[in-house]
Each structure stands twice: as C-alpha cells, then as structure tokens.
Amino acid sequence: MSESPLPAVYTKTEPRPAPNGQGTGLFATTDLGVGKVVLNIKTPYVAVLDTPRLEDTCSGCLGRRQHGEPGVVLKACTGCQVVKYCDRCLAQYSTVSSPFFSSSLLFTSLYHYTSLTNSEKTCQAKDWKFSHSLECAIFKQLRPRVLPNNARAVLRMVLRAAKGRYSPPELDAFSKLETHAREIRQLNPQQWGRIALSSKAIKMYSGTDVEEEVISACGAKLDLNSFNLTNTVYDRVGLYLHPYAALINHSCDYNSVVGFDGDELFVKAVRPIKKDDQIFISYIDTTYPSTVRRSELSERYFFNCDCSKCKLGLDAPEARFLSGSHDTSKLHAVEGEARKLMQSAAADDSPLVTVQKLKSAMHLLHETSAWPVTRQPYVSLRDELITALISAGLFDEAFIQAAIRYLRVDPVVYRQDGHPIRQVHAWALVKLAIHLSADAGETRLEPLFRNHHIATPNLSLLVWSVLHRLVHMEDQSCVVPSFKDMLHATFDDVQQEFERGRSNPRSMTSEINTQWEQIGALVDLVLANE
Template identity: 45%
Template sequence: MFLSLRSHLDEITKSNQEQYERIMLSAKAEKEYSGSELDVETIAEYLARIEVNSFTFTTAFGDPLGLCIQPFACYMNHSCEPNAVVGFDGGLITVKALREIKSDEQVFISYIDNTYPFEVRQKQLAERYFFTCKCSKCAQGTTAREDQFIPSNPSPEEVETLKEAEKQARELLTAARSSKAESAVKQLKSAMKVLHDTKLWPITRQPYPEIRSELMVSLLEIKDFWSAFRHGLVRYLFVDPVLYPHEWHPTRTNHEFVFSQLVMTITREQSSKIPNGSKYKFDPVSAIYPILTKLNKYQKYETPGVARSIKVEYDALMAPVKKLGYNPSTPSVSEAMSSAWKVLNNIAEETLETDG
C-alpha cells in the first residue's frame, strides 16, 4: 500500500529546489550508511512519499513528537472545512468525527492548520501537497471568517498598514522560535502589540492566535504563571470558541484541560503572584468546575489517554465537593460560580486592553 502513495518527486524537483536537495542528500546518506541495494533514486522516491503523506505524530494532548506514516489513513482527502480530525494515543492513530457523518459520506480531514486565511492555506497546500483546494471554505475565497478584518472592508491605506503589521509580526514570531524563553516573551509581546495597534486586526485572525499560544508556552518556561493564565483566559473565552466552534474539537479540549491545570497551579502554588485587589479574586473551584464538567461530558469522544486524564482531574475536583454535600448544579451555587466568571471575564478584558 505504501508504494501506491504518490511521491510528487517530479513536482518537488521543479518547484522546490531546497526540498529536492534535502531529499537527495538524505537518500545518499541512507544508502551509504545502510548499505542498501536500492539505488539513490528509489530511496529518494520513498523519502518523498513519507514527506508528502506523513502525519505529525503527537502525544495524546497534541504535542508534536515526530512524523508518522499510515498508508491507509493517508487516503483520507483534505478539506479546509473537515468533518473529522486525526489524533494519536500511544501507538494508535485515531480519527475523530467533528460532526455527524452520514453513511457513504466521505471523511475529510485538514492537512494544514485550517484556521489561517485563504491565501495562506492555498499556498501551503500547493507547496507541500501540490493541489489547489476547492472545498466549501475555499469557495468563499477571502470572504470567509478567517480573512475578515475590523471593519470587513479596510481602505487601501489600511490594507497597506495591515500588510506591514503582518510582516513585522511574522518576523518576530519566527525570531522567537529560535530564541531563549526570556527573549521570546519580549518578541512575542511585540508581535501582538504590532497587530493590536492596528485596531483592525481581530484577535481570532491568524497569526494572532498562534502568537498568543506561543507566548503562553514561553511564559510557562520562565514560570510567569499569572501572565500565562491571563492569556489562557483570553484564549478560552474569546479565541477558541471562534476558531474551533465544535466543543469537542481536540485542540479546543486540549487548551481547556491545560487551562484548568493552570488555574490550579496559580491558586495553589503561585497565589502570591496574583495582584492584590478584589477585582482579581476568584474561587478556583468555580473557575474549573464548568470546564472539567464539559470535558467530562465529552469524555466519550476522547482518546483513552486524554479521557483518563480528564476523569482523574474531574474526580479529584468533585471528591471534596461531594464530601461537603455541595451540589454545583443548584441555583445558589451556580450563581456563586457566575460571580467568579464575571471576575475572570474582567481579567480577560483587561488583558486585551493592556497586552492585546
């Protein structure tokens, strides 16, 4: 089955000299060190098949580990509006439905990050997979949500401002990925400020969400948990519901689980880092309960590893609550939780005003 996959080596040779040279260099090295009887051209064909058809192999929570080739799964076609998503759990590859898939309906996954604007998606698909996508989202061209600015029809002068802002933000994002955490934080904050200062760039339009997520990682590396929490709150409340409208989308549920862990870290181990003042005080159980309750509700849609982690955290949260005879579903308790989320919403709004 592997040999039936397309390598696109001819297209790579014509359109991407750097990729072609890398494949040929790897093929020559493979032949030399392995002593294979296969000729270099055949090995190059195999390597090209792997590059073009491989999945990014991840942990159950989506952290990248390497590449994975699964010939049968490779036959799933692409759509920027997929009805399923690929994930991993240990040595298993999983395909998770994002909505009901009817009998005889084709299963589509997205080969790329489909939260990016039309031209970026088209470019990535053409350069790596050698086709022009004509899915329902791409049929909308630059009128889809992913391409919108504030307002939706900026003036020619505003378009130039936006292009320059995007260029600067991407350069800072690229630089941050090769920098130490302390420097990366400064670069990523600068990138967000560039987009924020345009007053035209939505926080849900890429690369804004990607920059925020990268910033959270760097903030956690330098143990600035409070700042990571604030940006996680923005992502939870205002970004992910737009980027991933399906509540059980794995990226969204992974972000929610990480955020619940961050809440507990802040309140248990880093409470001294929370600024003084009533506007920052909230009950952690009230913050985490609705998140873990939702995750627990959709646990059946998760891979075994993720489902186990969610159950452990949910049971740990509920045990002392149940012991006290506390019923989170009663109106009085729901009202108390609502008050906590008003505080959290205000913290998120303040973060958007100060940090972007």
C-alpha cells in the same frame, strides 16, 4: 468497526476514486456522529520521533505512559544509546552475540545485542521486536551522529521490508501511494537533493540491494503522506505513516481530525458525516487566511484547494478585519512587523525577552483597531505567549492569557466544542488554575483582580466547571482515549477534594456563573489594554 483487508486497521470507511482530480479518497460506509471513530490503526507502517524528542520521549510508547504516569524516567538503549525507553517497562536482559549485522552491514566487530527475556508488553521489548533490533547497530556505528527523522523512517521501512515484516496487502497499499516525485524534482530541487542524499546514505548503512531510486521514492512518499505524530496532549513528537490513513484527502473545511495515542492512530468525526460522504482532514493550520493556506498546500502537496472555505477567500471569518474602513497596505505593513517580532522571539533563548517581543507584536496588531483577536498571526502569538509565560514562571499571566484563549478566541477559531485543540487549550487552563490554587500565599492573581476592582474568582470552582463540562461531553469529543482518561482522573480528584470540604459544586451553579463573570470582566480589560 469493520476490519479492513489491511492488518490492524479498523474503519467505517472504504477507498474510492475521489472527484476533482483528488485521486483516491476514503468514503464513509455509514452515518457517523460527532466524536465517532472513523478510523483506528493499531500499528503504524512506520513511526519515528523527531531528533530532539529522542532525549525526552520513550521510543516504545511514544510518550503515552509518560503522560499517564508522571515521574517516569527514561533509560537509553544499552546498544546504541540513541533511543530511550520508560524505565518502568525496561526488560531484563541477557547479553548474547548477534549474527544480524556481521556481513550485510559495515561493521568490523560482531555487535552484541541484548535479548529480551521479559514480557513483550514492555516499551523496549515492543520496539525491539517492531524494528529496533534491525537498526540498533547502525545507530551505534553512527554515534554521536544521529540520522534525521525522515532518514530514520525510511531506514526502518527498508529494513522491515527486507525482513518480511510487512504483509503483501500493506506493501501493495504502500506501493500505490502518490509521490509527486516529478513535481518535487522540478519545483523543489532542494527537497529532492535531500531525499537523494538520504537514500544514498540509507543504502550504504543498511547494505540493502534495493536501488537508490526506489529508496528515494520511499522518501518522497514519506514527505507527501506522513502525519505529524503527536503525543497525548497534541504536541508534535515525530512522523507517522500508514498507507490506509494516507488516503484521506484534505479540505480546509474538514469533517474529521487525527490524533495519536502512543503509536495508535485515531481519526474521529468532528462534524456529522453521512454515509458516502468523503472523509476530509486538514493537512495544514486552517486558522490562516486562504492565501497562506493555498500557497502552503500547493508548495508541499501540489494541488490547489477548492474547498468551500477557500472559495469564500477574504470573506471567510478567519480573513476578515473588524468592521470600519481600513488602509490595507498599512495593515499588511503592521502584519509584517508583527511576524518579524514573532520570528525573532522564537529564536530567543530567554523566556522573558521572548515574552516582551511577543507582547510587542500583539500590541502592534491591537493598535490597528482593525485586527480581531481571532485573525492570524494574533492567534499564534497568543499561543506562543502562553508557552513563554509558563517557561518564565509567570503562571498568573499565563492563566489570564489561557482564559482569553478559552473564552474569546477558541469558540470562533475552532467552532466545534469537541475539537481536540479546543479541548487541549481547556486542559491548559485547568492545569494553570490548579497550579495557582495550590499556591499557599497570595498569588499575583489577586492584586491583578483587585487593581481592576474585580473580586478574585474561586479557581477550584472554575477548574471543577471546566472539567465537568469536558467529562460530560466526552462522547462528542474528538480527543484520544488517554486524554479522556487524564481528564477523568483529574475530575475525580477535584470532585473528591470538594467532598472532603463538604461542598458540592453540582448545586453551586449561580456561584460558578459569578466566577466566570469575574474572569470574563478581567479578560476584557486585559484585551482592551493589549
């Protein structure tokens, strides 16, 4: 992996002009196999948590330790009480006076900050050094109001730039990023209004002499170029920006995927890439039909996608209905009803009501006899249903739904075995099976199989077979290192459990196949009655 001129950036790519009005793009400098690292960035230009995640995610490791070490408790920064850190990594403090904010900021009293005397490897010390020392007093002054994520991100960039924390190549790369500021002003006046208001506030809070217009341009750059920051299991936790990663253009038929391990970014090849090929990621959820994708891309990113998948239009697999003749206007009406139910389910507080609404929406689609389980919004409805069933404590039903997704949806929707979403869904199935098999008494799973005259499968064998497959295909897998570590640790535990029981699943291939046949039979019956 060669180091780029930008600090902390390791890559097998270089920026070049891209064809078809795509501006600059990144191009492979060598052939790259599936699962290979295309780009690894150790330190973000800026990364912030979404406001609700400030409560439950460490602002230092961005949740990396929380997944590896269950039971980690978060403690609030004693200064601002807004950001929290893993307790195991909290530093020892001594309180000293800070000269930082006395003049430039709006504070009447001298703020006391805690100087860190412990190792810099701690989450709080790391974040303090990176940026929090510059913003802590501002957050404290504003409490109980917490700035929105994009305002906190722009504030961080302004404060870090003022303290000379960015190198000249980083500042230069950031300055060259596309903003589409003119299009935002003309076409999305609400977005521009939010950016402008936020810039005014940032200028006031930070006391910076940078002009509001320049801060607004930072805000527009952030909106256009930031990534969804995700945790180890690919749940969104915040915003991330780096000017090198921001050069990657979009294709719905992408060859690479992005993931985060704490604040470290990984771009991996999800398909084989040849030297000089352009690197493409997806900016949006590509499981939706081209009409939806194209309008999302033109509204937020101001371009018309012309990729091979978009060219297929209604002939593309994700847009097709089941074979037969269909009244399309009726199908659209049903889709509208299903979407309304989905929206109202999202707004509901009660998991059981949410479950009912989502099931009703799925039933509407199923009743058309035209809607494949792999066509949106069916796919998203099932994802939401699994989450709602888990919240409602209905783990057996969640397990069956996760098995439907694993066996019948994902192989079509995410064709590559190593696709991170496919791996995360497999992990969810494993977790549910482990949870159910740990239940001492009879779970509701047994009657479910019995009622359909199917023998109940041995969940431990299923868990072993999924984990065995995931661990053995890890070279081709596009997940981040902490996810792989989690799989390894769980597989080792399961393997040891079998060894203690003096059995060896490696020699039980036909038993394992039988368990999958049993699961497959129930999955098809549940789908037929959806």
